[in-house]
Amino acid sequence: MKHSLETYNLFFGSLSNPNRLKILNVLRNKNLNVGEICNYTKFEQTMVSHNLKRLERCGMVFSEQKGKQRYYSLNKKTIKPLMKLIDEHMGIYCVHLIGRKI
Amino acid sequence: MKHSLETYNLFFGSLSNPNRLKILNVLRNKNLNVGEICNYTKFEQTMVSHNLKRLERCGMVFSEQKGKQRYYSLNKKTIKPLMKLIDEHMGIYCVHLIGRKI
DNA sequence: TTCATATATGAAATAAGCATCATATGATAT
DNA sequence: ATATCATATGATGCTTATTTCATATATGAA
Numbered sequence: 177m178k179h180s181l182e183t184y185n186l187f188f189g190s191l192s193n194p195n196r197l198k199i200l201n202v203l204r205n206k207n208l209n210v211g212e213i214c215n216y217t218k219f220e221q222t223m224v225s226h227n228l229k230r231l232e233r234c235g236m237v238f239s240e241q242k243g244k245q246r247y248y249s250l251n252k253k254t255i256k257p258l259m260k261l262i263d264e265h266m267g268i269y270c271v272h273l274i275g276r277k278i
Numbered sequence: 279m280k281h282s283l284e285t286y287n288l289f290f291g292s293l294s295n296p297n298r299l300k301i302l303n304v305l306r307n308k309n310l311n312v313g314e315i316c317n318y319t320k321f322e323q324t325m326v327s328h329n330l331k332r333l334e335r336c337g338m339v340f341s342e343q344k345g346k347q348r349y350y351s352l353n354k355k356t357i358k359p360l361m362k363l364i365d366e367h368m369g370i371y372c373v374h375l376i377g378r379k380i
Numbered sequence: 381t382t383c384a385t386a387t388a389t390g391a392a393a394t395a396a397g398c399a400t401c402a403t404a405t406g407a408t409a410t
Numbered sequence: 411a412t413a414t415c416a417t418a419t420g421a422t423g424c425t426t427a428t429t430t431c432a433t434a435t436a437t438g439a440a
Contacts, residue, residue: 177299177303177361178361181300183372184299184364185295187364187367187368187372188293188299189294189397191286191290192290192291192293192294193287193397194283194287197283198283204279209416209417211417219399220399220400222402222418223398223399225418226398226399226419227398228418229418233374234371235367235371241406243407243416244406244407244408244417245407245417246417246418251367251371253367254367258363258364259279259286261356261359261360261363262286263281265289265337265353265356266280266281266285268337269356272335291427295427295428297428311386312386312388313387323386323387324387324388324429324430324431324432325429326387327387328388328389330387331388331389345438346438347386347387347437348387
């Protein structure tokens with residue numbers, strides 16, 4: 177491990193939340209501003225902003241101001257291979273817990 | 279995303295805990311039984327057992343009974359490339375938050 | 381079988397994380 | 411400047427996660 181446990185913890189913690197995962201998911205195909213993310217996810221604006229902030233701090237999304245709106249985009253370079261890795265892992269080791277809570 | 283948000287959440291949740299990360303860390307180089315993990319980490323036995331259980335359910339560690347002891351080993355096939363991916367990510371995008379809490 | 385050691389389990393207590401609320405900042409237009 | 415729309419922030423209450431405690435199960439030895 178190259179970095180501190182705290183840093184890894186922060187990274188993984190950012191991904192261990194269904195709402196943040198959903199936000200990442202709606203950003204997969206196109207860049208969206210906060211309002212659009214709210215529409216797609218049916219989440220409240222403040223909640224989305226809080227979660228976007230955390231995702232951005234961890235480098236999982238980027239943002240760019242365009243007029244009054246701020247557009248968010250997925251860090252595909254990290255998120256795509258990450259998801260791929262986990263999909264493969266789950267396909268092998270986690271079949272038993274698909275659909276479970278714990 | 280191939281699996282449900284809940285499943286990803288469970289996966290990442292297992293990694294977003296400093297104690298579990300520390301346990302994974304001490305398993306990097308050699309397989310250890312529960313008592314040994316406690317010694318290395320200075321964690322309590324029950325806590326270690328609870329956390330090992332969760333890690334095993336998510337396929338991050340494997341276990342094997344040997345006499346009275348149960349030995350745990352890291353799922354290197356997943357954990358190693360995962361850590362590599364994240365180290366690279368952090369090196370680029372997370373320099374600013376090294377050592378931070380949030 | 382009984383004893384000692386190793387690990388696991390369930391429930392309760394504690395801690396951490398999160399959404400929500402109220403409010404603030406920022407941007408553009410008038 | 412003020413008004414309006416878009417997004418961000420801080421604090422608080424609530425929920426979920428985690429550790430701890432007490433106890434149970436499992437394995438091997440005597």
